Amino acid sequence: MNLAGQIEQYLPQHLLKLVQDISGQAVKLEQRVYLVGGAVRDLLLGYPNFDLDLVVEGNAVKLAQQVAETSQAKLLVHHRFGTAKLRYENFTLDLATARKETYARPGALPAVTPGTLKDDLIRRDFSINAMAISLAPNDYGELVDPYQGKNDLEHHLIRILHPGSFTDDATRILRGVRYEQRFGFEFEAQTARLLKRDIPMLDTISGDRIRHELELIFREKRPELAANRLGDLGALHRINPSLKGDGWIAEKFDKARRLKKPSQLPSLYFCLLIYSFSEKKIEQLLVRLNIPAKLSRAMRDTLRLKTSLPLLDKSSLKPSEIYYLLREYEPLAIQANAIASDSSMARRHLQLFFAKLRYVKTSLDGEELKRLGISAGPQMGKILQVLHKAKLDGEVRTRADEKQLVLSLSLRPER
Ligand code: ATP
Numbered sequence: 001m002n003l004a005g006q007i008e009q010y011l012p013q014h015l016l017k018l019v020q021d022i023s024g025q026a027v028k029l030e031q032r033v034y035l036v037g038g039a040v041r042d043l044l045l046g047y048p049n050f051d052l053d054l055v056v057e058g059n060a061v062k063l064a065q066q067v068a069e070t071s072q073a074k075l076l077v078h079h080r081f082g083t084a085k086l087r088y089e090n091f092t093l094d095l096a097t098a099r100k101e102t103y104a105r106p107g108a109l110p111a112v113t114p115g116t117l118k119d120d121l122i123r124r125d126f127s128i129n130a131m132a133i134s135l136a137p138n139d140y141g142e143l144v145d146p147y148q149g150k151n152d153l154e155h156h157l158i159r160i161l162h163p164g165s166f167t168d169d170a171t172r173i174l175r176g177v178r179y180e181q182r183f184g185f186e187f188e189a190q191t192a193r194l195l196k197r198d199i200p201m202l203d204t205i206s207g208d209r210i211r212h213e214l215e216l217i218f219r220e221k222r223p224e225l226a227a228n229r230l231g232d233l234g235a236l237h238r239i240n241p242s243l244k245g246d247g248w249i250a251e252k253f254d255k256a257r258r259l260k261k262p263s264q265l266p267s268l269y270f271c272l273l274i275y276s277f278s279e280k281k282i283e284q285l286l287v288r289l290n291i292p293a294k295l296s297r298a299m300r301d302t303l304r305l306k307t308s309l310p311l312l313d314k315s316s317l318k319p320s321e322i323y324y325l326l327r328e329y330e331p332l333a334i335q336a337n338a339i340a341s342d343s344s345m346a347r348r349h350l351q352l353f354f355a356k357l358r359y360v361k362t363s364l365d366g367e368e369l370k371r372l373g374i375s376a377g378p379q380m381g382k383i384l385q386v387l388h389k390a391k392l393d394g395e396v397r398t399r400a401d402e403k404q405l406v407l408s409l410s411l412r413p414e415r
């Protein structure tokens, strides 16, 4: 089957020209270049995806170096894996030397040797991701589909390529569910059976790799679908016994999306995912997923703040009181609680802090106080604090109000 026409329609002109140019240069090095993976799958589905992965039969690093010399691209090379990244202004291209992989033990990173395109395709996760399109001039546009990925796409099936696939690499359990839920597909029967059997193999996967796959899920349009499914399959429980993907999560994730930019969502989803944890249990999860320090702080703060929420559940609070209660918490923890709390009063106070109070500043600063005759030291610190509190509570509004308050404070004898 030839897809030359579809490629021309699908890729923007500048990308098309670039991959054709790369393929032309490959010919001179006696190499062949293929488009592989997600972009091929999405081209057949008719979904835009310009995250292009190229596989090179030959030497991807050498080819990428040559391309970088004749274009505006920045080059990043991984000699050990035979891969290179060409970074252009608005996009990146990944080039990988076709490779063969063997797994010394489940969950280990595979040993890698150069191979053919077919070797490179069989090491992949699912048939729908194991297709390639030739970009070589002599068979340009030809679909290479040794594992019937196109047929599976048409039947909406997620299928592994060999029975040991999930044992070799159990991150594929998380990946499979991500595609199943993104596309509304189903697992092919044997794949579904093996996936359930191999849930315990998640124990062989490092924290960094599991976290990375969760982050990929969190970049989906509706990650709660995959979270629910992973909950039903027992995969979340296997990662950590307190993890759940239920209706509550679905509702809160949906709410989070209405508040946050997509790039900031994954961290917020992590904070919501652990909302039902006890403060003690969260430590286990932070270790298991090797969560980086800043996010760990936000997740711990989320639970610490949750236990203090009753303090915010009062209608009589002054803005300054809300400010002092919340100023020590990570902003993400504030937002997570503003989404997750059951109390509408607490939610309103959290939102007020997040949107407004944390930005409130006095107009006068230390320098200006000096000009008003107040010398630096504890007294000035105290005056600035009173000024800030008055500003939070709306007792002073303008610069003139602030000046007046400062003068009245500095005239008042110290007790
Ligand atoms: P998308 O980015 O839309 O989720 P993709 O196919 O581009 O899909 P990537 O995570 O970017 O997914 O991976 C690129 C390709 O690498 C996949 O299509 C798949 O063939 C292969 N791949 C990635 N991770 C694995 C894995 N754990 N095991 C086997 N193959 C993998």
Ligand code: MG
Pocket: 038, 051
């Ligand atoms: Mg991709």
